[in-house]
Amino acid sequence: MNSATVQFRFGAEGDLTAPSEDRLAVGDERVLDFLAKLARKLLTPALARRHPELGSLGFFLRPAELRRAVAKMERDDALVFPRGNVFHLPPANVDTIFVYSWALSALAGNHNVVRISSRAAGAAEAIFEALNEVDADPVIARTQRMVTYGRDDAITGALSRWCDLRVIWGGDAAVDAIRKHPLRPSGRDLTFPDRTSWAVLSMPGWRAADPAARKAAVVGFANDAYWFDQAACSSPRTVFLIGDGDPADVRTEFLDLLLTVVDQRGWTVDAAMAVEKRVNAYGLAATGAATAVEFPDNRITALTLTGSDQVPRHWIGAGAFPFAQVGSLTELVPAMTRQDQTVSHFGFTPAELRAFAIALGGRGVDRIVPFGSALTFGAVWDGYDLPAEFTRLTTVTT
Amino acid sequence: MSVFTLAQKDKEAALLPQLAALTEFHRAHCEPYDRILSASGFTAASEISDLPWLPVRLFKTLELKSIPDDEVFKILTSSGTTGDVSKIYLDKAAAAEQQRRLAATVQTVLGPKRLPMLLVDTKAMLKDRRSFSARGAGVLGMSTFGRDHVWALDLDGQVDLQAIRDFLTKHGDAPFLIFGFTFLVWLHLYEVARDHGLDLSNGILIHSGGWKKLVDQAVSPDEFRKRLAGVGLTRIHNYYGMVEQIGTIFLEGPDGGALYCPDFADVVVRDPETWAELPPGKPGLLEVVSTLPTSYPGHVLLTEDLGVVHGIDDGAWPGKRFSVLGRLPRAEARGCSDTYKEAAA
Structure with a gap:
């Protein structure tokens, strides 16, 4: 491997695939110490103000959270060890996601190489600064490396043969492209393909909620939707209004509140995005999927879909909200597919949500979370128990 | 012989009924177009700037034509920067007219x-x-x-x-x-x-x-x-000019420095926040209007170009004087689903 073309953003420079004498344990104290110090740096007020997403990341990396994650890795029927070498290919545009998957893998004691896109900027730069400032045990730099390299299939190929687990983010096309590089026979892929996420809003639940609860729900929804331009895999897109009867009052109040929140946050949608949304909304109208398109403001585009079978599964822009009415959560089940990831909810009882999940039967939808939690990363993601994926088990029968 | 003869007021009086009639014609003959107008609640226009505009990129994503398949004489295509292609359908009459x-x-x-x-x-x-x-x-x-x-x-x-x-x-x-x-x-x-x-x-x-x-x-x-x-x-x-309004070009006058609209065409500069028409001197998104698209609903198009009207009826030729200022950058989202272009290449 030609190391001259590899730029080290973190970790000791050198051959990425060379054999290593370093051994880390599951929940290694040196890793715990490192991540805890990193969390402190990310949670400094100045940094968190500049990049609010670093706040959630810092929270995720707090020692108590990490120890809980380690405790969950332990089992009573097997000994738990690191999986080995892990090669991460995070998406270029979501600045923080690489830290979540890398941190869990490091916590599991793996040797990690994270490929960082050359387009990474903003919050990612702040993270590298923080990573490099942490006073860490030297083993961290030797076993945890984050690199940027250009269009070089040879490096991707070598790392693919080196790793025991390859973690591919970035959607269907990225997965297909990376899979052209063979793994070693014992290696496996953990893939994060294209996903779609929804919001469900109970009309009876909405009408029964007091104004403060409705406002709080919309604040949560607005964060979920606008934070990553509605383009993150768990950003809600279509809003399903669940219940019978005319939904106009609920929808109108929801959109009015949404505009108020967007105003208060000072979020903007530029002209190019506004045009993008028109193109997509008109496209849905042209095919008959939407019967009404409204553009009250560049920041909000509202569409009325003819049915839950007409929901777009491609991104249609930041602040674009198709609405579809469905009688009950159960009736929504047939419209859900394997591609669907997160359903964020408001106004339902726990029993209704459980019944919905059971009716789905794992055929679609991996997460059901309240409004405001759609983007909160968890150790169980896309239906995978990540700590389990990052470890291997040895059984001893005596 | 010039096609730059009409003062703005006369032009609008002449064009509005033709463009309104084209809108009705295309609604009757192009179902996707009719659905778009119905969904956005369009009824009637009393000014050129009230006419329903289509983003020009729609011709890359939809098949929009107001003529039966067996009357398609020519399909014009334009390659965009993203690799999408506009498809413009002309019948014999439209093809001849645009050339004329x-x-x-x-x-x-x-x-x-x-x-x-x-x-x-x-x-x-x-x-x-x-x-x-x-x-x-x-x-x-x-x-x-x-x-x-x-x-x-x-x-x-x-x-x-x-x-x-x-x-x-x-x-x-x-x-x-x-x-x-x-x-x-x-x-x-x-x-x-x-x-x-x-x-x-x-x-x-x-x-x-x-x-x-x-x-x-x-x-x-x-x-x-x-x-x-x-x-x-x-x-x-x-x-x-653009393939989506083939036959219509906005030409720089003998005085230089600005483009003029031929008698069968006009431009509207829109505020990219409110989408209302902007007065001369204020730059915005350029909408192009022409009576030539009779075989496809391209008579009122919002371009992705920025422009400004400098003046009206005050140049070498009558009507609006305007400039094209540049291109609107394409919307890009952050997001998980973002391909590794290098790896895919």
Whole structure:
């Protein structure tokens, strides 16, 4: 491997695939110490103000959270060890996601190489600064490396043969492209393909909620939707209004509140995005999927879909909200597919949500979370128990 | 004979009923168009700026035509920067009309006779399938207005000085037509004419293709005219047009520095926040309006170009004077689903 073309953003420079004498344990104290110090740096007020997403990341990396994650890795029927070498290919545009998957893998004691896109900027730069400032045990730099390299299939190929687990983010096309590089026979892929996420809003639940609860729900929804331009895999897109009867009052109040929140946050949608949304909304109208398109403001585009079978599964822009009415959560089940990831909810009882999940039967939808939690990363993601994926088990029968 | 004759008030009075009738015609004959207008609640327009506009990119994502399949005479395509292609459907009548109107527009500055024509391009470009649709169609479309064509660039894209000299010896003492893309004219004609003392004073230059590359070299439209005047070329007409409104070009007037709308077309500059029409002097998104699209609903299109109206009925020709200022950048989202372009390539 030609190391001259590899730029080290973190970790000791050198051959990425060379054999290593370093051994880390599951929940290694040196890793715990490192991540805890990193969390402190990310949670400094100045940094968190500049990049609010670093706040959630810092929270995720707090020692108590990490120890809980380690405790969950332990089992009573097997000994738990690191999986080995892990090669991460995070998406270029979501600045923080690489830290979540890398941190869990490091916590599991793996040797990690994270490929960082050359387009990474903003919050990612702040993270590298923080990573490099942490006073860490030297083993961290030797076993945890984050690199940027250009269009070089040879490096991707070598790392693919080196790793025991390859973690591919970035959607269907990225997965297909990376899979052209063979793994070693014992290696496996953990893939994060294209996903779609929804919001469900109970009309009876909405009408029964007091104004403060409705406002709080919309604040949560607005964060979920606008934070990553509605383009993150768990950003809600279509809003399903669940219940019978005319939904106009609920929808109108929801959109009015949404505009108020967007105003208060000072979020903007530029002209190019506004045009993008028109193109997509008109496209849905042209095919008959939407019967009404409204553009009250560049920041909000509202569409009325003819049915839950007409929901777009491609991104249609930041602040674009198709609405579809469905009688009950159960009736929504047939419209859900394997591609669907997160359903964020408001106004339902726990029993209704459980019944919905059971009716789905794992055929679609991996997460059901309240409004405001759609983007909160968890150790169980896309239906995978990540700590389990990052470890291997040895059984001893005596 | 000019197609730049109508004062703004008269133009609007003449165009509005035609455009309203086109809107109704397309609604009746193009179902997707009718659905779009129904979904957005359009009923009627009392001004040109009230007419329902379609984002021009819709012709890349939808098949929009108002004629039956068996009347499709020509399908025009344009390659976009993203690889999507606009598809424009013409029947026989629309194809003939757009050619007739284009001819009338350029004859306003060229006169009725076909002139000897110097093409600032390479013949090889016609064979390059990738660039053909945009550049080739422009060159071919314009070449019908000239005769005795000579290519100023050889097959390798290098300046063919001998060919230019021969052309000028033969035709240089009477009016002749020069056509090319703005950047090529600057790079391959202006600099060569300057360095070799070529006399272009009888030339009439028609050029198009955007200013971006020139602005990168710090050459403004004004500077462009001034420098070309230095090699004798003073009759210069930039134009703006697109395949989605084929046959309609907005032409720079003899006074230079601004584009004018032919009698069958107009522009509206919109505020990209409120989408209302902006007054002269305020830049915004450019909407182009034309009565020529009769076979597809392209009579009112919002472009992705920024523009500004400088004045109304106050220039060399009547109507709106405007400039194209540049392109709206394409919307890009952050997001998980973002492909590894390097790996995919």
